Amino acid sequence: MKATGIVVEYNPFHNGHLHHLKQSQIQTSSDITIAVMSGNFLQRGEPALVDKWTRAKMALDAGVDLIVELPYAFATAQASDFAKGAIFLLDALKCDTFCFGSEEGSIASFEHTYNLLSSKKLEYNEAISQFVKQGISYPKALNEAYKSISRFSEEPLVDLSKPNNILGFHYLEAARQLNSPIQPATIQRVVANYHDDARETESIASATGIRKVLFEEKELSKVHSFLPSTSIAGLEHWLEHAESFGSWERFYPLLRLIILRQNKKSIAKYAEVTEGIENAIWNAAVKNEHFQPFMEQIKSKRFTWTRIQRMLTHIYTDFTWDQLRAIEYPTYIRPLAMSSSGQAYLQSIKKDLQLPLVSRVAASKENILLQLDIKAANLYYLGLQTNYGASMVGSDFRQIPFRQ
Template sequence: MKATGIVVEYNPFHNGHLHHLNQSRIKTNSDIIIAVMSGNFLQRGEPALVDKWTRAKMAISAGVDLVIELPYAFATAQASDFAKGAIFLLDALKCEAFCFGSEEGSLEAFHHTYHLLSTKKEEYNTAISNFMKQGISYPKALNESYKVVSEDSSLPLVDLSKPNNILGYHYIEAAYRLHASIRSETIHRVVANYHDEAKPSETIASATGIRKVLFGELDLSAIQNFLPITSLDELSRWKSTFQSFGSWERFWPILRLIILRHSKERLATFAEVTEGMENAIWNAAVKKDTFQTFMEQIKSKRFTWTRIQRMLTHIYNDFTWEQLKSFDLPTYIRPLAMSKNGQAYLQSIKKDLPLPLVSRVAAYKDNDMLALDVKTANLYYLGLQSTYAQKMIGSDYRITPIIH
């Protein structure tokens, strides 16, 4: 069986994801689609709308064959480490290809861009440092530096101001640096861009746009045009069971408590908290009673909303700089859900896997990375602040991979 890998968050699984999934299968002529998916906290530094088990069920119901969890240490990391962890797992799972959506749509431009930045690495890093000294954010410094080093190139290059192009570039970079045998493919992103509003006249909207509508309306009928019926059913079940969706606004009372119970010095020890942000975070938590007003106070030109949210994610989950530096690559493969075909594929490669396969957490002890996944899952359910969510604490020890 030929397998193709995709890297996903499915927050939630929508029609655009379904298009990407189907096109990935067609473009690579694959028998199996394997999705490496973030757990309960995401790369933009926020809690998932619904938990990893629910999102994994959405994926399998829509046609994914195997869903593997991307460990917290990579799922909540900056783009380069997020990509590194995901591509490493897909390569370990014997995928022949990985396929990502991009605004660019041309694979050639990604390879040209990687080789350009590799050959001009010193010039690029110097430019980044100079732009950072001007007080602008790291992503903007990267983009401005990219313009500097690419201005004389006549080759087709990727526009790295686009969010999906940025992630795509890092997937390509990770594959090169890991010397992975997996080949890359890309599909042009259709209709909705990452930050676009959801338009009622369309059937494809970004996950960001869908969540914005959902949080505004609190009515699933407002987003029904954008999701497969299987996703809508899972969201409906979640809402009736948990009574709330995951968001920082929902988690704010607990996050605020955690911030204020620490000293500013302690806050500085958490991953990604840097350059005095511990002071701004603590001072704003004293004054602001909503997450939105808290973020509006501390956001600056230097740090993007996403970067600050990742700081807060690590504070909430007690994840320190020391822990971050101790993790280089994923140390296990953890399936969350699979189809019958996915189960057969996994069985066929099981003996050749370079990493241990973790189906039962209780049977795999003394692994700090896995222990972190379990802890952050528990803290996610605590943040939902509903009666049923409290019963889900410890569920990583009770739930085995879903076979659908």
Template sequence: MKATGIVVEHNPFHNGHFYHIKESRNKTAADIIIAVMSGNFLQRGEPALVDKWSRSEMALKAGVDIVIELPYVFATAQASDFARGSIALLEAIGCDAFCFGSEEGTIEPFTNTYEAITTQQQTYQNLIKQYMKLGLSYPKALNEAFAEITKDSNLHLVDLSKPNNILGYHYVEAAYQMNACMKPFTIQRIVANFHDDVDESQSIASATGIRKAIFEEGSIGELAKFMPKTSLDHLLTWKDSVGVFGSWPQFWPLLRFTIIRSSLKELASYAEVTEGIEHLIYDAATKSETFEEFMTRVKSKRYTWTRIQRMLTHIYTGFTWEALKSHQNPTYLRVLGMTNDGQSYLNQKKKSLSLPLVSRVAATKDSLLDLDIRATDLYQLGLQSSKIERPIGLDYRKTPIII
């Protein structure tokens, strides 16, 4: 069985994701689609709208055959580490190809860009440091450095100012660096850009636009044209059974408590907290009644909204620099769900997988997995919903979903 891997968050699953799955299957002639999916905290440093099991089931009902969890360490990391963890898992589970959505739409510019950067790696890294010293954020410094080293190139290179192109480049980079057997593919991202609001004249909207509509307008039913019915049903069920959706404004009371009860030394020990910003974070938390007010006080040209949110995620979950440095590579394949075809694939491949397969958490001892379990518990507590029974220990009670 030929397998193609995709890297997803599905926050929430919408028609654009459905298109990605269908086109990935067609473009790579895949029998099986395997999704590496972030858990309950995401790459932009925020809680997921709904939990990882709900999002897994949405994917399985819309064309994915196996969902494996991207561990917290990589799911909440900067783009290069997020990509490295994702590609390592897809390689370990035996994918023949991986396919990502991009603004570019063709793979050659990505491979050309990797070659261009690799041949001038030291110059590239030095330029990034120089631009950051001038006060630029990391993404802007990266883009400026890239423009500098490629200004005389005649190759067709990828535009690294686009968010999906950036992630796509890092997927290709990770695959080459680990000598992966998988072949890279990309498909054109269509209609909605990454941050676009919902456009009622279209049938595809960005996940960002859909979340914004849910939080600002509150009516999920009006989003029916932008997602498969199975996804809409899951959101409606979640609203009825849980009552609230995951977001930093929802989590703010617990996050604020965590910040204020911590010493400055403790805040500085958490991953991605650098350059004395713990002073600003603490001061802003004492003065801000809402999450939006807090972010207004903290955000600057040097620190992007996403980077600050990743710091806050690590503060909230207690994830330290020491823990980050201790976990450089994935150590297991955690199955969240599968179809019957996915189950057949795993039965065929289980003896050749390069990482152990985890279906029962209680039977596995792994410090990387322990971080995922803690993140799940804190996510459930952050929802602060009286409708949730026994929020602690869900990872031990949940078995893989089978569709």
């Protein structure tokens, strides 16, 4: 069986994701699709709208054959490490191809960009350093450095100011650095861009736009046109039990408690907390009862909203610099859901897997990365502050992969 891999968050699974899934299958002529999916905390440093099990079930019902979890340490990392962890797992799962959505839509441009930055690595890194010294944010420094290096190429290059292009570049980079035989492919995003608001006249909206509608309107019916029926059913089931969607506004009382129960200096031990921002985080927690003004007080030209949220995620989950520095690659494959075809594929490659396959976490108590996932899941459910959330603490030990 020919397998293609995709890297997803599905927060939530919407019509754009369904388009990507179907086009990936067509473009790569694959028999099955394997998704590496983030757990309960995401790459932009925020709690998922609904938990990983609900999102995995949505993906399975929509036609993904195998959904495996991207460990917390990679799911909440900057783009390059996020991509490294995801592509490592797709390679370990013997995927022939991986396919990502991008604003660019041409894989040749990604190849040209990778070749340029590889050949001009010293100049590129020096330019980044110079722009950072000017006091601008790291993502903006990357973009400015890239512009300065682009003059060395006569080939078409990718616009690395676009969020999906950035991730796509890092996926290809990760595959090349792993010396993986897995082949890249891309399809162009349609209608909605990454941060666009949802428009009632369209059938495709960004996940960001859909979440915004859900948080502001508080009615699931307002987003029905953007979601397949399987996702609507999944969200309805979640609300029936959990009563609330996951969000930083919901989690903020616990986050604030965690910040204020320690001194400013100790906050600096958490992953990605740097350059004295622990002082701003602690001071903002003292003054603000709600998450939005708390964030607005901290944000600056040097630190983007996303970067601060990733720091807060690590503070919330007690993930430190020491833990982060000790992690290089995923150390297991953990299925969350699988179709009959996904099960057959796993069985066919099982003897050749270089990583342990974990279906029940109780059998892998010594795995450090897995323990981080379990802790993150428990803290996610506590952050919901509902009876359902409290009842789900420890559920990683009870839940087995969904099968179809």
